[in-house]
Amino acid sequence: MPLKQRIYKGQQDPSSVQRGQKGEMSLYLKTPNKSMSARQKLETQLTENNIVKEELDLLESANIVYKLIGPVLVKQDLDEAKATVTKRLEYINGEIQRYETLLKEMEKKSDQHREVLSSLQQEFQKAQGMAVGKV
């Protein structure tokens, strides 16, 4: 194959691979953002539920507790409410941890891909340089 063609091909290959990598990279960039926003939401819910729990503790049994489900205020038992809130709290904590691990993984993967991308870019540039030089 003539030199030019070979060079061109070589150039193309890295670039195509690069594109693929870049696509992945964008994926790796977006996912962490999503995870981050979700995690922040969870954080707010966590604080809120903590307050609810504390306030429920402040209440006495005489107080009637309602839960808003859609447009309806449903009567709840104080103890039940407390239990529900506690469970919700645990659930939220678990979700947060899950998102944390997910974020870390995403970060690692993105780093790896970044390295691959950079190496590909280098090859690409080299190929370009060679082509230029040879030409």
Added chain:
Amino acid sequence: MAEKGNMNVEHVDGVARLREEHEKVVKDCESRIQHWKKVSGDYEALNDRLETLPEQLSYDIMVPFGPLAFMPGKLVHTNEVTALLGDNWFAKCSAKQAQKLVSHRMKYVKKELDDLSKTMKNFEARVSLAKNLESMSASKGDYVDIREDAGNNEAALTKGKQRIAHKPNSKPKLDAVLDLKEEEEEENDEGSRKSVLTEEELWARLDELEKLEELQDEQDRLSDNAEMNGEDTSSSSSEEEEKEKDGQAETRVNGLSLKPSWSSAPHSKVPPSVDGKEDEDDDDEDEGDCLPTIFFSHTVEPKKVRINTGKNTMLKFSERKEQKEHSKRKKKNGHSHHELHKITTPADIYRLFVDVKNGEPIPRKSILKSRSRENSVCSDTSESSAADFDERRMIGRSFSHDEATHSDTSDGITEEDSPTAVPLHPSSKFEAFSGTVVEKDPMPLAVPHLTIAPPALPTILERKQEEVAPDPPPPQEPPKRVSKFKAARLQQK
């Protein structure tokens, strides 16, 4: 310097950005604090309402009917409050209980407020720090001349080791003192204007120093012989230091790049010791020049001949050039390079122009040293046997001729060189001193370091052949050099 400058520039940018980021955080904190303050106000109002609500069983109020109408109505069950606990949880409670809830929430809000205010204070402090840093880095724009930042520290350091003109004939210490003071002042001031001043001062100083050097050279020459004899080469290093100090104070201009040397001078004081060394080296060169004996400023003279014509042997040549180059490079390259070919102190001469080395790296000794005297062709060192002396004289004369052709500077250098060359050949009088060794000796040794050396070699070789050849003993020396002298020696032998 350039590196440092670059670093400074980067620092300035980085610091500016850092400051901006800090300020952003501070603003964010402020907004949040505002929000929480509002919430706190609301809760307080709520608290008051809950306080007063149960006072009456019912209240007559105007009830809002839609967005535009009101209806008279009554507010009943004033003690029953359905409170939102958060996360779609409601609780029916009395007003008092509601108050408890409210106070509980208030606690939380207060906590948040406190945290935010702490953070804000923290970042405000950082912002101020960044601002200061920025101003500092901006001020030291041209740290090339004088590093004000470093200067302060260095000033402290240099103060301790401020060099004093130790050389007997060294330039008046006033210069050094003045320079030091100036430098200190410069260092102390961190204004950008300082750099400007320093440059001007530098130029003025250079001029002054040049004049001083000329005067001193004359004086030194006269007294050099006496001094050289008296001084010990062993203390050359100390002398060098002194010289360096002097040199720093003085303009080192002997043909050496004024600017670089000058700039180095202030730097020497200001910059870290490493730089100081470089400066010192520069100074040494200059000082060497200052010293009556060595003028490193001479143009590339084909050979460095030690001429003993009543003066110390001369080291001609391109040493000066080399030195100049070195001094210039020194600024860039740093100390090591400098050391190699730079003759900042008399000791350097010995080191560099080891033409006298006889196969061994025998450091030259100044002619002042007894050994050198024997070997040196200097009239001062006429301790050597008469024969040797005559021989040397012969050699010296030939060199002197060359010297005469050269400027004074060369004489100065040669003078020093001769002493250095002489010491190399301590024991064997004749051979040790065939000493004109100086000529090329430095070249071979200097070759690796000095770029000039190679070119000089050929010329020097030529000259050497004309003049007395250097001692054969030093195998390192190019054989050509010793042609004449060798012949003479052989004859004598």
